[in-house]
Amino acid sequence: MSINMTAKHARWPKANDVIFGLAGQAAEAIKKYGKENVINSTIGALIDDKGDLIAMKTVYEQFKALPNAEIAAYSAIAGQPDFLEAVQTACFRDHRPDAYTRAVATPGGTGSIKHAVWNYTNPGDEVLTSDWYWSPYNTITEEVDRKITNYKLFNDKNEFNIESFKEKFNELIKKQKRLLTIINTPAHNPTGYSLSDEDWKQVLDIMKESAKDKDNRIIVFVDSAYIDFAGEGTERRKFFEQFSNLPENILIIVGFSMSKGYTMYGLRSGAAICISSKEEIAEEFFYACIHSGRANWSNGNRGAMATMTTIANDEKLLKAYEDEKLMYKTMLQNRAKAFVEAADKVGLELLPYRDGFFISIPCDNPMEACQKLVDQNVFVIPLKMGLRFAVCAVSEEKCKKAPALIKEALK
């Protein structure tokens, strides 16, 4: 056995990437049995009915039409100024809160989570999120000696569990006086739940009550990665208005990703947008994040920013982009509807799905169920408390068939 060269905090178990492994098995099954006989629900990206990754035409036409030098040049550390305007409009649309906001460009949504975790918590702190959650929250926090603590996302009636949230929130803020809460909504990964405006009101009431203690520091990170595939119009953005005129010791940070809404997964672009009732607090956010940006990845993908800005500032291009996105959103919603209806028909219990790429099926032995499904050429992702089915990656026709096969495997 050789020595360790890494510092102690940098030693991690060699992780087997479960998703990567299952995706590989699915690819093999497709080769062996043919596409039509395999349901591959492992991929967290929009896939068309033929099984190919969707790259939006209206996005890539503009991207490839950029002058080479516009792609080649360094961006400003904070992101290009016109992008920082455009990204806020794309995020809030007609539901901009009455507050001071500042944005900084980040590599995808992940970079914005990193900013929130690093700059707004201390080593040893617990970060609050729901018990169903995107596992990289864990990687991001444990990397820097923070840890994830959970409240229960749903109560017995499968409603948002405000009691569990309140209990955990008050417990942690009392202990730490500083608390970062990550809320992944709308279109939560992995359940597809979206907090209702009433849910948000209750969450903010708890926080406002706590904010009366002026020593408390309450930071809410809204992970909006899937927001462009939620709801019909912009009604799933209405909750942003509730961030108007908050007490100064409540800071909102919205993580905006261009991965899904622009099918730019591999280009690594997004933003962290802060919302505060105090200009100085928004400024403080900005300078903390540009220091962190400089120190972690330097600057962002300039071509990705320029593409968004080009589209945002041209009415015709924006309309074409919105139309194309709507087509894919409708496709996604039809798939989800088919899955939920078929589940209902065979009595397969689902968590309450509202929007987005994924639906979760609670069960007792997810690994075992997953393995049984592999034998049926159905590939789903096993989570701690259930299975994740990716409607983003499976045709409507197969979404109709899958629930019966899953029900069978759970018997």
Next chain:
Amino acid sequence: MSINMTAKHARWPKANDVIFGLAGQAAEAIKKYGKENVINSTIGALIDDKGDLIAMKTVYEQFKALPNAEIAAYSAIAGQPDFLEAVQTACFRDHRPDAYTRAVATPGGTGSIKHAVWNYTNPGDEVLTSDWYWSPYNTITEEVDRKITNYKLFNDKNEFNIESFKEKFNELIKKQKRLLTIINTPAHNPTGYSLSDEDWKQVLDIMKESAKDKDNRIIVFVDSAYIDFAGEGTERRKFFEQFSNLPENILIIVGFSMSKGYTMYGLRSGAAICISSKEEIAEEFFYACIHSGRANWSNGNRGAMATMTTIANDEKLLKAYEDEKLMYKTMLQNRAKAFVEAADKVGLELLPYRDGFFISIPCDNPMEACQKLVDQNVFVIPLKMGLRFAVCAVSEEKCKKAPALIKEALK
């Protein structure tokens, strides 16, 4: 005054970006007086004689020819496997060390520095680099509570100051038992110095002597950002061979950037490549870095990786790319030669330039000298101990004129 919402470690002075400010002044001067009457040496990127950013045709033709889905898709966390092969070949060429190596993709060179600093040092540690150095080393280390300590890069004869290096290295390793040394070579930013093979031998001899203490952990980060613009053939890569068969407690990490060699500044792509005599230590590096990557920026720019791989794996494309790069390298070398000769003629003292984008002029009051030069429509970057002139950004003709103007300003 409002409250602070950030955690204490995340509060930094609001930095005025000197380079950005000067670049703005230069742009204004160009508008007012015309391109031909302004020497703009503020930009750290290859600029052609007309003042336009160079984006290599052989690179962007391949980039834009990629299928949209190949740009849109997520890369593997570690980087695409074929890229991880190609980037090692591009880095080492015909001077690959006899050792175990592993690569991980990073956002530009900065991401690779972040990996080395985070995973191989402890909070409070001092990181060793020369007194002339790229200032973001400071940002990257102070962000995570490490700090930069300097040895003197040059002795009185303007040679590599091995005595100063030895003194500081031994002092720090004795104190910390773990020491990360950053060596930016070949084509050091900001001086243009390249360690000779003999310099490297002396550096490694000091480290090997220190490595006899089996409790010491010696990590060398080789920042090779400008390597593609150094030397004639591949002779400036010969030092890589000296990393063969090192003691197991000496680990080399090479930071490879695609920003300069592929004119992909804004695409944020590069790699960290480790070199060790022990396979387990290379593995440990790999798993530490993929955890950090996942936790900081998730994954890398897939299209940038695919472009490099496409070029690397096609003999004809590779030849065309190498030819185009050679053309720009020759342009750069002619500019630098013109500057050095003109400086010699007027008696302007320079630090020993060998390769790369920048030449440094030591002086006592850099800010004052910089301001005087602004009045002459000459824009250079003031450093702590002198001025940085960017031959990468200034035509040969102007490189001939600049030294006399600088000499005058230093009077």
